[in-house]
Amino acid sequence: MFIIQTIILGLCLGFVYALMATGLTLIFGVMRIVNLAHPIFILVGAFAAYYLFVIFGMDPIFAIPLCAATTAILGAITYKLVFEKDAGSQTYSEMTVLLTFGTAMVLDGTLSYLFKNTQRITSPPYATDAIFIGDIFLPTAQLYSGLISIALIVGLGLFLKFSKLGIAIRATSLSRVNAELVGIDVKFVCIFSFVLGCALAGAAGSLVSFVFSFFPAKHWEWIAILMSLVVLGGMGSILGVVISAAILSVMASLVGAFIAPAWSTMVFFVALFVMLLVKPHGMFGKYLE
Amino acid sequence: MSECMLKLENIVAGYGYGPDIIKNINLELNKGDIKCIIGPNGAGKSTVLKAIAGIIIPRNGTVSFNSEKGNLELSGMETYEIMKTGLCFIPQDRSLFNTLTVAENLAMAGYTINDKQDLRGRIDEALDTFPRLKERLTQYAGTMSGGEQQQLIFARAIILKPRVILIDEPSLGLAPAIVEQAFQHIENIASQGVSILLVEQNARRGLSSSNFGTVMDLGEIVFEKPANQVLSDDRIQELYLGKRKKK
Numbered sequence: 148m149f150i151i152q153t154i155i156l157g158l159c160l161g162f163v164y165a166l167m168a169t170g171l172t173l174i175f176g177v178m179r180i181v182n183l184a185h186p187i188f189i190l191v192g193a194f195a196a197y198y199l200f201v202i203f204g205m206d207p208i209f210a211i212p213l214c215a216a217t218t219a220i221l222g223a224i225t226y227k228l229v230f231e232k233d234a235g236s237q238t239y240s241e242m243t244v245l246l247t248f249g250t251a252m253v254l255d256g257t258l259s260y261l262f263k264n265t266q267r268i269t270s271p272p273y274a275t276d277a278i279f280i281g282d283i284f285l286p287t288a289q290l291y292s293g294l295i296s297i298a299l300i301v302g303l304g305l306f307l308k309f310s311k312l313g314i315a316i317r318a319t320s321l322s323r324v325n326a327e328l329v330g331i332d333v334k335f336v337c338i339f340s341f342v343l344g345c346a347l348a349g350a351a352g353s354l355v356s357f358v359f360s361f362f363p364a365k366h367w368e369w370i371a372i373l374m375s376l377v378v379l380g381g382m383g384s385i386l387g388v389v390i391s392a393a394i395l396s397v398m399a400s401l402v403g404a405f406i407a408p409a410w411s412t413m414v415f416f417v418a419l420f421v422m423l424l425v426k427p428h429g430m431f432g433k434y435l436e
Numbered sequence: 437m438s439e440c441m442l443k444l445e446n447i448v449a450g451y452g453y454g455p456d457i458i459k460n461i462n463l464e465l466n467k468g469d470i471k472c473i474i475g476p477n478g479a480g481k482s483t484v485l486k487a488i489a490g491i492i493i494p495r496n497g498t499v500s501f502n503s504e505k506g507n508l509e510l511s512g513m514e515t516y517e518i519m520k521t522g523l524c525f526i527p528q529d530r531s532l533f534n535t536l537t538v539a540e541n542l543a544m545a546g547y548t549i550n551d552k553q554d555l556r557g558r559i560d561e562a563l564d565t566f567p568r569l570k571e572r573l574t575q576y577a578g579t580m581s582g583g584e585q586q587q588l589i590f591a592r593a594i595i596l597k598p599r600v601i602l603i604d605e606p607s608l609g610l611a612p613a614i615v616e617q618a619f620q621h622i623e624n625i626a627s628q629g630v631s632i633l634l635v636e637q638n639a640r641r642g643l644s645s646s647n648f649g650t651v652m653d654l655g656e657i658v659f660e661k662p663a664n665q666v667l668s669d670d671r672i673q674e675l676y677l678g679k680r681k682k683k
Binding site: 311314315317318321322324325326327328329330331332333 | 489491514515516519520525527531532533534535536540543544545547548592
């Protein structure tokens with residue numbers, strides 16, 4: 148029973164990680180931006196959820212649209228200021244590593260200045276509750292956040308699969324030039340994807356705010372895990388991210404439960420190390436030209 | 437004299453900060469004509485097409501296009517805007533989205549058409565022209581054979597009902613039988629009044645499907661003649677056999 152419980156909790160956590168990483172992989176896939184600032188956007192979402200809860204008593208789950216809107220607006224501003232000018236340049240990906248690193252530092256500094264580096268966690272009633280199914284003990288916070296995460300990812304998947312704009316986003320991620328040749332406004336698709344990715348970060352932030360305790364410098368921890376998930380899944384592949392997040396999270400939970408919690412994060416990096424040796428372009432990745 | 441669809445005047449273009457690749461190109465394309473640009477490697481043939489499509493922006497000169505909404509000046513417009521005006525460009529490295537399905541590729545070809553009913557009708561028409569694709573709708577474009585991919589490329593082009601199609605090296609990397617089919621498609625499309633500007637390395641094959649041949653060398657047009665007279669011109673020997681006279 149303990150094993151099943153550990154697996155379910157690992158899976159829930161995995162879906163949350165997957166949601167945190169989908170925006171990252173979407174932005175990379177479409178625009179070739181390695182967005183090191185992605186986790187700080189998640190934190191902005193988390194802070195938004197925290198203060199909406201503390202000040203207005205708003206449930207973080209219902210605050211998801213507001214948190215997503217906050218980071219979407221912040222994302223649009225960041226894009227206009229930092230990324231738009233050099234889009235299409237040959238060394239864009241390399242350049243964006245530095246640009247997004249800088250953006251992360253600036254936002255990190257701003258958050259630390261505004262909110263101080265103390266640990267926070269949103270505490271709606273279900274954050275400390277749990278349900279029992281037979282002998283299986285499931286904390287509702289993890290359960291809800293996992294289910295909502297996977298629902299959002301499925302929603303995103305359906306949008307990308309079936310809507311016209313969604314197909315255009317996938318077409319653009321395959322080739323900017325060919326997308327332009329069928330009349331797709333690539334600049335618009337890029338900014339839309341970036342803002343969508345940031346909105347997903349905000350939505351994830353709102354869920355994270357009652358699952359993990361957070362503080363402004365927390366994003367440095369996350370970027371390592373999220374980048375390893377993105378690389379494992381194959382840069383730009385959302386399905387890859389979901390699968391790698393689910394598997395690794397379950398493994399991390401098992402390691403945490405049966406060996407020692409301190410070793411659980413190791414799972415992500417060992418997996419990354421092995422993947423880079425065996426299949427460097429990841430599970431579902433394509434060779435990049 | 438038939439209607440002029442595309443007119444290039446004094447076009448100068450090059451890549452990045454590099455030198456001019458094409459200089460003072462003047463070219464006209466009439467309705468329903470197939471014009472084939474030939475010339476040795478590095479003559480700037482593909483660059484002419486890219487300059488028209490806005491993939492590179494001409495440094496000088498004008499490209500005027502006789503669109504449905506009247507005469508349009510294309511130079512300076514973004515590629516995606518040009519593609520909405522009724523001009524279509526098929527680049528040499530295949531413009532398909534390999535990991536999108538055939539149906540998605542067709543839908544994307546009609547990206548600029550907002551009326552769903554209209555788009556549906558046009559896709560059905562294209563599928564009637566290329567029935568083979570009907571069986572492949574859910575397959576990824578990149579997993580089809582070279583000939584089928586070729587069909588999809590032309591199906592995508594006719595969905596837009598363009599007035600002018602620019603085609604860069606249709607024979608590149610294809611088996612001889614499929615090259616034949618490609619030129620058959622090109623002739624069929626042109627017979628419906630679409631003008632085609634073609635760049636072809638295989639000069640003999642390209643010219644045999646065309647009405648006009650334009651010969652380029654070192655970024656300039658050397659001469660232009662009806663297609664069947666091009667290969668017998670003395671200057672062709674010089675260009676292709678390397679007996680170039682020093683100026």
